[in-house]
Amino acid sequence: MEPHSDTRRTAAFYDVDGTLIRTNVVHAYAYYAINSPAMGDKIGKTAGLLASLPLYWIADKFDRRVFNEAFYKNYAGFSEDRLVLIGEEIFEKVIKPNIFKGAHSLVERSKRQGHDQILVTGALDVITKPLADFLGCKDFVANRLEIKDGKATGRLLKPMIAGANKALWVRRYAEEHGYDLDRSFAYADSGSDIPLLSVVGNPCAINPDFKMRTTARAYDWPVLNLD
Amino acid sequence: MSDSSKPYNPVRYLTEDSRPLYLHYGEDFLTHKFPAGTRVVYANKPMKPIDNQGAAIRYALNHPEGDVKPLYAQLKPGMKVTIAIDDISVPLPPMKTPDIRQKVLEIVLQMLADHGVEDVEMVVALALHRRMTGPEIKRMVGPEIFNEYYPERLYNMDAEDEDNMVFLGETDHGEKVQIVRRAAESDLLIYVNVNYVPMNGGFKSIGTGLSGYQSIQYHHNPQTILKSDSYMDPKNSALYSSNERMGRMINEKLNVFHIETALNNKMYDDQLQFLADPEDDWSTADELKFKSMQWTLKQLPRAAKRNFFHKVPADYGLVGVFAGATEAVHEKTLEKCWQQHAVPVEGQSDVVVWGIPFESPYNVNSIMNPLLVRVMALGYFFNMYRGKPIVKKGGTLIITHPCYDQFDPDHHPSYIEFFNRCLPETRCSKTLGKRWEKEFAENPNYIEMFRRGNAYHGVHPFYMWYWAENGQHHVGRVIVVGAENDHVPARMGWLSAKTMDEALEMAAEHHGSDHDLTVMHHPPFVIADVR
Numbered sequence: 001m002e003p004h005s006d007t008r009r010t011a012a013f014y015d016v017d018g019t020l021i022r023t024n025v026v027h028a029y030a031y032y033a034i035n036s037p038a039m040g041d042k043i044g045k046t047a048g049l050l051a052s053l054p055l056y057w058i059a060d061k062f063d064r065r066v067f068n069e070a071f072y073k074n075y076a077g078f079s080e081d082r083l084v085l086i087g088e089e090i091f092e093k094v095i096k097p098n099i100f101k102g103a104h105s106l107v108e109r110s111k112r113q114g115h116d117q118i119l120v121t122g123a124l125d126v127i128t129k130p131l132a133d134f135l136g137c138k139d140f141v142a143n144r145l146e147i148k149d150g151k152a153t154g155r156l157l158k159p160m161i162a163g164a165n166k167a168l169w170v171r172r173y174a175e176e177h178g179y180d181l182d183r184s185f186a187y188a189d190s191g192s193d194i195p196l197l198s199v200v201g202n203p204c205a206i207n208p209d210f211k212m213r214t215t216a217r218a219y220d221w222p223v224l225n226l227d
Numbered sequence: 228m229s230d231s232s233k234p235y236n237p238v239r240y241l242t243e244d245s246r247p248l249y250l251h252y253g254e255d256f257l258t259h260k261f262p263a264g265t266r267v268v269y270a271n272k273p274m275k276p277i278d279n280q281g282a283a284i285r286y287a288l289n290h291p292e293g294d295v296k297p298l299y300a301q302l303k304p305g306m307k308v309t310i311a312i313d314d315i316s317v318p319l320p321p322m323k324t325p326d327i328r329q330k331v332l333e334i335v336l337q338m339l340a341d342h343g344v345e346d347v348e349m350v351v352a353l354a355l356h357r358r359m360t361g362p363e364i365k366r367m368v369g370p371e372i373f374n375e376y377y378p379e380r381l382y383n384m385d386a387e388d389e390d391n392m393v394f395l396g397e398t399d400h401g402e403k404v405q406i407v408r409r410a411a412e413s414d415l416l417i418y419v420n421v422n423y424v425p426m427n428g429g430f431k432s433i434g435t436g437l438s439g440y441q442s443i444q445y446h447h448n449p450q451t452i453l454k455s456d457s458y459m460d461p462k463n464s465a466l467y468s469s470n471e472r473m474g475r476m477i478n479e480k481l482n483v484f485h486i487e488t489a490l491n492n493k494m495y496d497d498q499l500q501f502l503a504d505p506e507d508d509w510s511t512a513d514e515l516k517f518k519s520m521q522w523t524l525k526q527l528p529r530a531a532k533r534n535f536f537h538k539v540p541a542d543y544g545l546v547g548v549f550a551g552a553t554e555a556v557h558e559k560t561l562e563k564c565w566q567q568h569a570v571p572v573e574g575q576s577d578v579v580v581w582g583i584p585f586e587s588p589y590n591v592n593s594i595m596n597p598l599l600v601r602v603m604a605l606g607y608f609f610n611m612y613r614g615k616p617i618v619k620k621g622g623t624l625i626i627t628h629p630c631y632d633q634f635d636p637d638h639h640p641s642y643i644e645f646f647n648r649c650l651p652e653t654r655c656s657k658t659l660g661k662r663w664e665k666e667f668a669e670n671p672n673y674i675e676m677f678r679r680g681n682a683y684h685g686v687h688p689f690y691m692w693y694w695a696e697n698g699q700h701h702v703g704r705v706i707v708v709g710a711e712n713d714h715v716p717a718r719m720g721w722l723s724a725k726t727m728d729e730a731l732e733m734a735a736e737h738h739g740s741d742h743d744l745t746v747m748h749h750p751p752f753v754i755a756d757v758r
């Protein structure tokens with residue numbers, strides 16, 4: 001290949017839930033709730049979570065941001081240091097076994113091609129960081145809980161990472177760090193992440209839902225099924 | 228030898244009273260009354276198949292060609308055996324079940340079991356082709372073998388699985404030889420081939436079939452293709468020479484036992500066999516059958532037609548089976564191939580016509596996209612000769628195909644990008660290769676789709692483009708009849724005509740009114756022995 005005249009760097013941006021891992025933040029939270037030290041707490045949180053699952057599902061389909069806002073209220077009252085520990089534990093026990101078999105290979109090949117690996121996810125930073133480290137990613141952006149007096153308030157810090165926001169974030173990030181988006185890659189599974197795939201020259205739908213699949217087909221984006 | 232008692236002449240000259248000819252036109256047929264004096268080259272009649280296939284296979288295994296022991300004499304308990312199998316790209320269309328590969332495997336596996344050989348794995352030799360699906364493999368090897376071996380001991384090779392591919396070394400031309408690890412580490416490598424065209428088999432089976440991009444790039448490139456004076460003639464094919472060098476090196480390092488099978492050209496069952504015959508030999512009933520089939524196809528949506536065609540298997544019969552050493556076996560197989568497919572033809576033509584059917588080796592159960600139309604015309608049909616091409620240097624090819632801008636996103640994802648991103652910039656093979664081949668070959672999306680889905684390798688559209696290199700350099704122009712859009716022929720660099728009459732007029736403007744005109748009546752395919 002002729003050396004490309006553009007010397008700017010290239011990146012591969014990955015959504016996480018359903019794209020690189022089989023599980024999602026609800027699953028991770030359920031794990032946390034079940035493993036909470038106080039029994040009452042556990043029952044309360046688990047029951048609350050289960051009772052509100054249909055609501056989460058509807059909210060998620062409607063708007064990922066609405067879902068995130070509703071969901072992260074469950075974290076209210078958690079201490080900051082505990083969140084970090086639990087994040088690592090969730091990664092080891094829940095996330096790591098659920099990484100798609102092909103995800104590793106995809107990330108490794110992409111790295112070998114000289115693209116910087118960057119995770120862009122609506123999950124929490126405390127859960128995302130161990131995953132980013134494990135996959136050897138250069139950077140990640142994730143949602144962060146607002147902390148007051150060492151405790152989570154249940155609200156997310158703005159700007160919240162979800163849907164179209166991811167695309168906006170990627171554009172800004174590329175500008176700030178000098179990435180060439182035309183030669184960069186992006187991977188996502190959900191219809192809510194179509195904007196993310198739209199801002200790069202090499203989009204790829206992974207395990208797409210109906211909305212993503214139909215869009216990928218319409219625009220001839222590659223569709224990759226990982227298991 | 229024909230199975231007919233009357234002498235049959237596959238080369239005909241049309242008269243004023245001749246019937247119109249039918250031509251394949253994708254998933255439809257076109258008919259056209261060509262002028263008197265037009266030469267039409269039909270396929271030979273199907274050779275008489277071997278009745279007792281099992282006996283023929285056993286005989287071949289026990290009486291090998293070349294300096295090798297019979298298969299049974301090479302087997303001992305505890306040894307490690309790998310059986311490589313040709314993939315779905317041959318034969319076309321897929322043959323009626325039981326597939327000949329099933330018959331060979333049943334006998335070979337039984338022989339291995341009888342000799343206490345338990346460490347047996349079967350690998351589909353895909354090279355850079357798409358992975359076969361479970362049902363496709365089941366159809367090829369039969370339900371018994373499939374249920375017993377799939378997926379642990381019967382599987383698709385993965386040319387991008389670095390842990391399971393190894394380099395054996397380099398040829399004296401500096402070509403790196405890469406092969407499936409399991410095959411390289413076996414005490415015996417058996418290759419089960421289906422020889423449908425003379426291009427396949429021999430050293431190419433393992434040299435290409437079990438290797439990956441790191442090896443294939445040495446011969447699948449514009450320079451080598453350009454130096455191939457017909458792929459179908461191994462002696463004059465630079466492509467085959469490269470495979471031969473690699474194959475010889477493989478044979479030095481591994482214990483290889485080839486089993487090659489030659490098929491006749493009986494594409495159609497008895498009901499439709501008239502489609503292979505000259506139209507002037509058709510009965511009134513044949514004509515009625517054809518007209519009703521043509522009418523029915525016109526009424527159906529394209530997807531339904533495609534489905535229908537892909538579901539009709541071919542009625543191929545076995546005409547030869549040989550086993551043993553690579554070259555000795557292949558020589559025998561080629562003899563049978565030539566006997567079945569070669570048609571002596573006197574002289575070249577200024578203008579040659581062929582209809583492009585619904586299927587190429589690369590779209591079984593899929594869509595014949597524009598790149599595959601081109602490779603069928605300028606790659607495969609052009610190369611169906613021995614000696615000289617049927618079309619004169621600078622001559623005109625007229626092809627019939629709708630040239631729809633449709634691609635299968637699961638099978639041919641990188642073709643879409645190649646067609647829409649690279650081709651609008653250049654049609655020059657060397658430029659395409661230099662600028663984009665590596666990028667496509669190493670694109671992680673395409674690699675993972677190739678490994679985990681059913682996609683052809685990312686580099687495959689480049690190979691399709693190169694594959695037509697010698698045809699492209701030889702012919703003066705290509706005129707496509709019946710394209711349903713302007714941009715596909717334009718992107719291919721072809722002229723477009725609404726009707727065959729218009730195309731013939733365009734050709735006459737260039738070659739004069741007294742030009743030679745030949746219609747190659749593929750399929751069943753014909754290899755013109757041009758003198």
